[in-house]
Amino acid sequence: MVLHLKEMELPSVAIELDITRHLRMDINAMRRFEERTGKDIMSAFPQPARDADGKILPPEQQPAVKMDLNALTTALWACLVYEDPTLTLDEAGILLTLAPPQDITRKMIESLYVCMPHMMGKGGKEAKEDKDPLARPTHLTLDPPGGGSSSTG
Numbered sequence: 001m002v003l004h005l006k007e008m009e010l011p012s013v014a015i016e017l018d019i020t021r022h023l024r025m026d027i028n029a030m031r032r033f034e035e036r037t038g039k040d041i042m043s044a045f046p047q048p049a050r051d052a053d054g055k056i057l058p059p060e061q062q063p064a065v066k067m068d069l070n071a072l073t074t075a076l077w078a079c080l081v082y083e084d085p086t087l088t089l090d091e092a093g094i095l096l097t098l099a100p101p102q103d104i105t106r107k108m109i110e111s112l113y114v115c116m117p118h119m120m121g122k123g124g125k126e127a128k129e130d131k132d133p134l135a136r137p138t139h140l141t142l143d144p145p146g147g148g149s150s151s152t153g
Helices: 027-037 069-080 089-096 101-115 124-129
Strands: 013-016 020-023
Touching: 013 101, 020 069, 020 101, 027 069, 069 089, 069 101
Parallel strands: none
Antiparallel strands: 013 020
């Protein structure tokens, strides 16, 4: 099978670091992160804080992100290396000093929703209209092949 990936415009989220870079939190980024850390990338991101009614608090009321720096550096690298295959983990660590970690984390979560709306329980027009990535759950849920049952016959 021939894939024409070079001709495809793949979705990404722009972020200003040393230059304008484009984050892609897709299956390949998740795979690269897991390969390097042994962890599911979604477990590295904290869940957004909620009020007593269960509604997600606005960004200014969210607590500071408490994330393992190795995980954050590896996640940033995994989201950027598709665009710059020579990017190293050390260089990704330097890029982390160029913007507040909360901004970088928010952009990575946004990238997940932009790159894979079908996996986030939204697709097409509905996903594009919902602009607040923190208003959606951040953990993936996948149905097993063939429907909602994991049993085999």
